[in-house]
Amino acid sequence: MSLRRMLDPTRTGTEADVLKESLHRRVIGQDEAIDEIASAYQVFLTGLRTPARPVGSFLFLGPTGSGKTRIVEATAESLAGTASAVVKIDCAEFQHSHEIAKLIGSPPGYLGHRETHPALSQEVLNQYQSERLRLSFVLFDEIEKASDALWNLLLGILDKGTLTLGDNRKVDFSSAMIFMTSNLGAAEMSAISSPRMGLLRTGLMGDNRVEERASNSAREAARRKFTPEFINRLDKIVVFKRLGRVELERILNLELLNVRDRLFRSHPTNSFHFALTDLAKDVLLRSGSDQRYGARHLKRAVENLLVQPISNLLATRQVQTGDSVLVDSAEDREHLVFFKESRTGTKSASERGSSVAA
Ligand SMILES: Nc1ncnc2c1ncn2[C@@H]1O[C@H](COP(=O)(O)OP(=O)(O)OP(=O)(O)O)[C@@H](O)[C@H]1O
Ligand SMILES: [Mg+2]
Numbered sequence: 001m002s003l004r005r006m007l008d009p010t011r012t013g014t015e016a017d018v019l020k021e022s023l024h025r026r027v028i029g030q031d032e033a034i035d036e037i038a039s040a041y042q043v044f045l046t047g048l049r050t051p052a053r054p055v056g057s058f059l060f061l062g063p064t065g066s067g068k069t070r071i072v073e074a075t076a077e078s079l080a081g082t083a084s085a086v087v088k089i090d091c092a093e094f095q096h097s098h099e100i101a102k103l104i105g106s107p108p109g110y111l112g113h114r115e116t117h118p119a120l121s122q123e124v125l126n127q128y129q130s131e132r133l134r135l136s137f138v139l140f141d142e143i144e145k146a147s148d149a150l151w152n153l154l155l156g157i158l159d160k161g162t163l164t165l166g167d168n169r170k171v172d173f174s175s176a177m178i179f180m181t182s183n184l185g186a187a188e189m190s191a192i193s194s195p196r197m198g199l200l201r202t203g204l205m206g207d208n209r210v211e212e213r214a215s216n217s218a219r220e221a222a223r224r225k226f227t228p229e230f231i232n233r234l235d236k237i238v239v240f241k242r243l244g245r246v247e248l249e250r251i252l253n254l255e256l257l258n259v260r261d262r263l264f265r266s267h268p269t270n271s272f273h274f275a276l277t278d279l280a281k282d283v284l285l286r287s288g289s290d291q292r293y294g295a296r297h298l299k300r301a302v303e304n305l306l307v308q309p310i311s312n313l314l315a316t317r318q319v320q321t322g323d324s325v326l327v328d329s330a331e332d333r334e335h336l337v338f339f340k341e342s343r344t345g346t347k348s349a350s351e352r353g354s355s356v357a358a
Contacts, residue, residue: 013046032238034071038059064296065295084128103164189215189218192210255302279329282329284306323342
């Protein structure tokens with residue numbers, strides 16, 4: 001009699017788990033995309049990927065400022081140590097046939113043949129590969145804007161894992177993860193999920209069915225726009241979710257950690273501590289995010305309202321090493337005010353009754 005033990009094929013190995021954790025630390029609220037990237041990486045690690053095809057090909061749909069581009073950078077940061085490892089092609093820049101030469105170079109004999117260095121050469125692709133990681137990351141942004149010539153290139157890459165340059169050299173994409181992004185369907189998604197935003201704001205849980213409908217409408221928009229031969233060659237289509245208040249708050253906290261990190265790096269001998277009240281965070285969230293643009297302007301709000309004033313405080317020596325600074329909302333609820341916390345100091349925000357968040 002043989003013993004039969006049930007196995008768990010959903011568990012991933014340590015390296016894929018480490019990637020997942022790293023992505024979760026960087027990208028908020030887009031778990032499906034994280035799982036898909038980790039799965040493709042797992043198949044790559046075990047060597048079971050389809051030969052002569054890219055390691056994975058993903059189409060990311062969904063609203064602007066929801067993390068589609070960020071997750072690709074985060075994958076490169078996690079695996080290759082830098083976001084610069086992403087070879088990024090803005091499809092809107094290659095609308096005419098002569099612009100395709102910037103990608104693949106022109107045939108020998110053409111004017112400027114020697115001067116053009118194709119943006120998609122093997123050297124560029126392998127630039128950030130190492131002994132440890134033979135993997136590249138290629139991002140085609142805004143593919144709905146690609147010209148027919150670019151589509152044909154893309155189809156060849158997805159299907160055969162190769163690209164033929166202007167001078168007939170071949171570029172091997174079989175060690176590349178291919179990411180494509182598009183805002184297609186975002187308008188329809190927005191129309192469906194807007195009422196839900198109201199529910200989210202009042203703290204009621206979102207409706208999964210609304211989410212599903214929004215996601216389906218984005219997929220349908222993609223199917224209407226793209227040819228079946230393209231859709232059939234993709235490994236995965238992931239619809240990014242519209243970020244709610246909770247996710248935006250977590251992204252703000254990530255940005256604030258970045259500022260702390262930068263402060264520490266640039267002023268290792270003059271580092272001070274700063275904390276924000278809940279109201280101060282609210283100012284940043286309202287200024288840097290909204291339904292239409294997601295988290296797109298959050299960084300800018302943090303730069304303008306927090307980092308710039310802090311730079312001034314440092315330059316004028318109003319704060320120094322070991323100081324503790326409390327950041328609160330100004331009366332107008334659109335700016336921030338800064339207090340140096342000291343035992344004998346002037347009236348501080350905490351004395352004014354604000355709650356300190358971080
Ligand atoms: N889910 C997220 N997790 C963490 N940060 C995010 C997320 N979404 C957006 N951000 C922040 O907002 C910025 C803009 O997001 P990103 O460039 O990924 O948007 P996108 O979805 O690619 O939008 P678009 O369709 O306009 O290109 C990021 O650099 C990051 O700082
Ligand atoms: Mg983008």
